[in-house]
């Protein structure tokens with residue numbers, strides 16, 4: 001099968017399109033024929049091996065342990081391993097797997113859910129990681145109906161889900177923060193108010209927020225806290241930095257240490273893919289409350305270009321990778 005592989009950490013130039021062996025599903029795993037894959041900042045981190053803390057966390061000290069990149073996936077179950085009960089050959093699914101930038105990939109049964117019928121494979125392939133992150137951030141923020149929410153980084157992969165989910169979960173007022181060219185997009189997602197951070201400081205607020213999701217921009221904690229109501233919650237999701245050792249995680253650590261000494265709740269987030277979250281996201285999608293925003297779709301050989309575009313910061317929502325066309329039962333015969 002064709003796959004995008006790498007043998008050393010580095011920039012997109014280390015990636016190659018190669019013919020490799022098709023993987024074999026182990027116990028509790030399924031083999032997927034991959035229709036589409038999703039791209040997110042995590043792919044860049046695993047490709048470059050930065051921040052270095054990630055290497056120590058088990059991804060490979062000197063070289064990537066897993067040669068094929070990509071985690072977000074949409075595809076069809078081709079075969080099932082021992083003990084798999086929830087899926088069978090032919091099911092259309094989405095979720096996370098090991099190495100989705102390939103024509104076939106193995107996924108744990110628990111990492112998958114049925115693909116929402118409303119979505120194309122490209123749309124379904126960009127949901128799992130960013131959508132779960134947004135959902136888990138709103139839950140960690142204990143969002144309750146009627147609350148005021150500020151989403152910083154609202155036009156990106158996680159932010160486009162966070163704005164829609166905050167509204168779907170009953171937030172009374174959602175403000176999305178983004179740069180000038182993306183303001184219309186954020187409004188179209190249902191934001192009640194949009195702040196262009198190139199013209200205004202989003203933390204200079206008249207009406208403070210019950211919940212702030214910090215997804216882009218790396219503002220210092222003291223600035224972010226200016227936007228919070230007296231008992232408000234700040235969830236630090238991420239933000240790209242040049243920090244080679246722990247990346248942007250220093251703010252998450254400082255938030256955790258400071259939190260017991262303030263009336264604000266300050267938390268970091270580490271997303272954990274969970275089957276129940278995939279099902280919840282699927283229900284929001286089927287109800288029409290949540291729609292993935294696909295900026296652009298690239299064919300498999302152009303993954304390096306897709307990663308470059310993501311890092312340039314122009315993406316609105318998500319980038320999808322088209323891997324294999326859906327072959328219908330009719331055309332197989």
Ligand SMILES: NC(=O)c1ccc[n+]([C@@H]2O[C@H](COP(=O)([O-])OP(=O)(O)OC[C@H]3O[C@@H](n4cnc5c(N)ncnc54)[C@H](OP(=O)(O)O)[C@@H]3O)[C@@H](O)[C@H]2O)c1
Pocket residue numbers: 040041042129130133152153154155156157158159177178179182197215216217218236237238239240269270271272310313315317
């Ligand atoms: N904690 C976790 O488990 C977890 C999970 C997933 C992702 N993350 C991290 O979360 C971050 C965001 O991920 P993503 O997939 O949403 O990335 P993304 O698609 O690149 O989006 C980031 C957004 O931040 C905006 N931004 C950049 N500078 C900003 C500023 N100064 N103020 C406000 N917004 C700004 C960018 O667009 P504009 O500037 O044009 O508006 C962009 O839309 C990344 O660092 C990622 O690694 C963490």
